[in-house]
Amino acid sequence: MSTVILLRHGKSTANGSGVLAGRTPKVGLDDTGRAQAAALVERLAPVPLAELVVSPMLRCRQTVAKLAEARGLKKIKEPGLSEVDYGEWTGRALKDLFKEPLWKVVQAHPSAAVFPGGEGLAEMQARSVAAVRAHDARITAKHGENAVWLLCSHGDVIKSILADALGQHLDSFQRIVVDPASVSVVRYTETRPFVLRVNDNGGDLAGIAPPEPKAEANGGRGKQSSDAVVGGTTGA
Numbered sequence: 507m508s509t510v511i512l513l514r515h516g517k518s519t520a521n522g523s524g525v526l527a528g529r530t531p532k533v534g535l536d537d538t539g540r541a542q543a544a545a546l547v548e549r550l551a552p553v554p555l556a557e558l559v560v561s562p563m564l565r566c567r568q569t570v571a572k573l574a575e576a577r578g579l580k581k582i583k584e585p586g587l588s589e590v591d592y593g594e595w596t597g598r599a600l601k602d603l604f605k606e607p608l609w610k611v612v613q614a615h616p617s618a619a620v621f622p623g624g625e626g627l628a629e630m631q632a633r634s635v636a637a638v639r640a641h642d643a644r645i646t647a648k649h650g651e652n653a654v655w656l657l658c659s660h661g662d663v664i665k666s667i668l669a670d671a672l673g674q675h676l677d678s679f680q681r682i683v684v685d686p687a688s689v690s691v692v693r694y695t696e697t698r699p700f701v702l703r704v705n706d707n708g709g710d711l712a713g714i715a716p717p718e719p720k721a722e723a724n725g726g727r728g729k730q731s732s733d734a735v736v737g738g739t740t741g742a
Contacts, residue, residue, distance in 0.1 A: 507694035508646045508653040509702075509716060510638065511553070512664045515565040516542035517686040526603060528596035528624075529589050535568045542687035543569045547576045552712035555579065556653040559641050561587045566658040569687070573656075586637025587659040593624025617676040631666035631676055634659070638667055642694050652716050664690060671699040 516539030520527030527533045535543060550573065558574055560566045562583045574581050595603055603609055612619045612627070620626035638657065645655050659667075661684045669679040671692045683705050684690065691703040691714045702714055 507642055507696070508556070508649070508651055508655060509691065509693040509714060510642060511550075511555075511654065511656040511711075511714070512667060512684075512690040512692065513546075513569065513656055513658045514661055514664055514684050514686055514688050515561075515563070515569040515658055516540065518565045521686060524600050526592055526595055526598055526600060527589075528592035529563065530597055532564055534564050539565070539569070539686065544572055546570070546573045546687070549708070550656075550711060552710075553715055554654055555656055556649040557582060557641075557645055557655045559584050559587065559655065559657040561589065561659045561663070563589055563660070566660070570656070570658045582641075584637050584641065584657070586633045586640075587657060587663060589660045590627070590630050590662050591621065591624040593621040595621050595624065613680060615677055616679060627662070627666070628676060630663065631670065631679075634663045634667055635670045639694070652718065654715050661686075668692070668701065668704060671701050 516535050518527070518533050518539055519536045520530070520533045521536070521539075546569070555573075555577055558570050558577075558579050559582045560570055562585055567581060567583075570581060573579075608619060608621070616627045618626075618628075620629075641655070641657070645653050649655075662679075664684045665679045665682045666676060668674075668682050668684075668690055669676055685705055685707060687707070689703060689706040689711065691701070691706075691711075693700045693702060693714075693716065703709075703711075
């Protein structure tokens, strides 16, 4: 299977406002977010990209706009990667939500959290993981298993995808940190995903593209192995 870069959108006008924006329309990038989006072009320059898949939300589309233009790639909108539907919590101040009984559930037992008038976090994880794996299978079939592709989505969505890749229960996903414009990387294989990066905010990304598999490796099939390296990898 291929390698996916999980990019959280850049800093938005809602980040730091003290309000849960959720799916509020027309929430775009602020000045910092636009600078982060512009920096992606050079930051990802060493990485070949087969496709760009994005949440339909404006802030995600804006984050990859310059990258898409530089690479000549179209943005494929994927509703399954959209922001959590926070329902009646959307647009409310975090200081008020902190007092709600559901807040503690979201923190300690998120798999049981269902937002009033919205969706549950378990439902969000199911649809986002299904979307990632469907696109990964499609892109692998089209571009080969050495393909690298990028998706741009939201903090909780990416955290839930990483939790799945790590074999971690959703109730532990709050332990994962995903900053605006950060990059996490997962390489899917036949038997397990490999998590290569989490919340990377500026490191060298050249090593995430897999090398061409050796013909004698993996039973002579010349395919990427699903086996973990005993003793640890030796680097790119």
